[in-house]
Amino acid sequence: MKILKLPKDKLDYFASVVQQFGEVHAPVEQDGKYVFKRLTRWSEARLAYDRTILPPKKYFLPPKEPLLVYRPGEGYVAPAGDVQHRLVLFGVHACDVYALNILDLVFAGKYPDPYYQARRKNIAIIGIDCVPDGKCFCRSMRADFVDHGFDLFFCDIGGHYLTFVGSALGDDMVLATETLFETVSPADIDEYKRRSGAKHEAFQLDVEIRDLPEIFEMEYGSAIWDDLGAQCLSCGSCSAVCPTCYCFDMNDEAVLGSRAGTRSRNWDSCLFSTHALVAGGENFRESRSSRIKFRFYHKQRGFVAEYGRPSCVGCGRCITACPVDIDIVEVLAALRETRHAATH
Amino acid sequence: MLLHTDTAPPLQPAANPYQPYMARIVRIQKMLDDTRVFTLRFLDESMVRSFRHRPGQFVMLSIPGTGEAPISISSSPTRPEILELCVRRAGRMTSSLFRLSTNDVVGVRGPYGNGFPVDDIRGNHLLLAAGGLGMAPLRSLLWYALDNRHLFDGVILMYGSRSPADMLFRDEMLSLAGRDDVNCMLTVDADPSGAWTGRIGHLPSLFDHVTLEPARTYAAVCGPPVVYRYVLERLLAAGFSKDRILMSLERRMKCGIGKCGHCSVGYKYTCLQGPIFTYWDAINLPEMI
Structure with a gap:
C-alpha cells in the first residue's frame, strides 16, 4: 500500500x-x-x-430509506x-x-x-x-x-x-x-x-474467538440464554447501534386519497417479537431468550459458517447502549465458563 | 462547504433486485372459502417469455398500497407464460389480495429460492406427500414430473385433506387417479358429505398401501407441522435417508434476496439456501421446524 x-x-x-x-x-x-x-x-x-x-x-x-x-x-x-x-x-x-x-x-x-x-x-x-x-x-x-x-x-x-x-x-x-x-x-x-x-x-478486554463456533455449538441448551431472556427488554438498542446489524423491514405507505405510495425499508431487529412471525400467527422465535440467543448465534456462529468470521467487530457500542447492562464480553466469558465447568 | 453537483442518473430498474414487474390477474379460481388460485401474466411480453422458474421456487408478490409477501409458485415451469399462485387468506397481504378482481394489476419479482433439486431426483422414483395447503408448492413439482415423465422412474402422489370439500385442485387430483403413469393416492380425514368414494384416513396411513424403494426414491413433503411429524416418521421407518427427504419451509421474508435477515434460520437464509431443505438440513439447523 x-x-x-x-x-x-x-x-x-x-x-x-x-x-x-x-x-x-x-x-x-x-x-x-x-x-x-x-x-x-x-x-x-x-x-x-x-x-x-x-x-x-x-x-x-x-434508518429509513425509500426504495421504490x-x-x-x-x-x-x-x-x-x-x-x-x-x-x-x-x-x-x-x-x-x-x-x-x-x-x-x-x-x-x-x-x-x-x-x-x-x-x-x-x-x-x-x-x-x-x-x-x-x-x-x-x-x-x-x-x-x-x-x-x-x-x-x-x-x-x-x-x-x-x-x-x-x-x-x-x-x-x-x-x-x-x-x-x-x-x-x-x-x-x-x-x-x-x-x-x-x-x-492497551486493551482492557480480551475475547478468544478461535473456538467460538465450538463453544456455541456446545452451549445451545445453556441456561445462560434463559437468564439473558429474562433480563433483555427486547428494545433493539444493541441492533440499532451495531455497525454490522443490517436486518431491515420493508413497508408500503400509501398517499392518502390516491393509490400512489412509497415502499421504504427501515432498520429492524431480531429482538423484536415480530421478527420471525409469519402470516397466520406462527412465530418461530416467540420467547425473548430464543431471540437474544439468535442474535448472539448469528453474529458469533452463523456468520462464521457463512463468511468465515464473526460479524462482531468489538466496537463496544452494544455494551454502552444496553439499558439493562447485557455485556457481550461477559456473555461470551460466561459461555466459556459453563463449558469448562462441564468438562472438569 | 462546497456541494458536489449530482450528475449521475438514478438507479436503473434492470439493476435493481427490489424492482417488481407488473402482472395482470387473468383468472381467479375459488378453491375453498379462504383459498384461491390467482393466475398472473406479466404486462410486458418480454417478461412473459423470459421469466423461468424451477419447481419449488417462490415470488415476492406486491399489492400496490399494501405491501409485499413471499408466495410459492404452484404452476410448473413446463407450462410457461402464466404463474399460478395458490393463496390462503391469512394476514394483511393475503386479505388485500382477496379484494382484487380479474384484470387488476399486481407486482411480481423473482423467482427466488433454490427450488427442488430436480437434477438429483432425475432417474429416481419421486414420492410427493402433501397435506392441506402443502399442495401449493408441491404442485409445481408434480406437473414438472408429469410433463417430463420420462425423466423419472415411478411417481407417487399422496395427498391428504380434512374433507373432500377441502381438497385443493380437486378436479385435477381426481383426474390424476385415472392415469396409469402416476400412483395418485388421495385421502380425507373425514367425509361429512358421505359422497366420497375414496380413502378415509390421515395422510400417513397411505404408507400402509404402497411399497417403496427408499434407496432409489426422493420424497418431497409439505404440509402443516402435524404432517411433517407423522410423514417424516413413516419415511424414516421405511428406510429413507435424511437427505432424500425434501421439505418446503415457510419463514417471514421481506426481501427474498438474502439481505433483510428475517428468514434466517441457524446459519442459513430460507430465501437463498431454501425454501427447499433436506430433512438432514432441517434437524441440523436450530429452530428449523
Missing part, C-alpha cells in the same frame, strides 16, 4: 481541500457523546473521540434518491471501517443491493486511529487494523499522521493537495510500529 505522512499542523488545510470531494461529515460532540454529522465548519470536528452513538452504517443503510415509489399506471419506479450524493466521512475508526467491509459481503452476493452499493461508491472514507477504552475489544475481533475499505487512513506518529492510501480516490485527494504529503522515513515506520504495539497492549 502507498504510505505517506501529513504534518499535523496541515490537517486543517487538508480538510479544506477535501471538501471538493463531497460534503464533509465527521464526529462532533453532542451532549457529551459523539455523532457523525455534517460539518458547518471544520473546527466542530472531534477526531479524538471514543465512539459515535450510531456507527457510519447510518450513511450506507439509512408506486404510481398507478406506471408501476414501481426507483425514487430520484440521494444515493448518488457525494460525502466524505472524516475520522472513521478501524472497527467501523471493518464493519463496512462486513456489510459489503452481505450487500453483494447473488443479488447486489444497488442502494448500498451506490452509497459505498459515493461516500469517501478517511479513517483515523484511536485509543481503546474499557469497552473496546476490536483487537480480539481482529478489527483493530483494516487493509481495505477506506480511501485514506491517518495514524498518529507524533508530529505527523502516517497516511495509508487505500484507493485511487484517496490518491486523488493526496494529489489535490499538491505538496502537502511527504514521503515516510524508516524512523516514521519505526514510530508507527512502536505506537501500534503500545495500542495493542
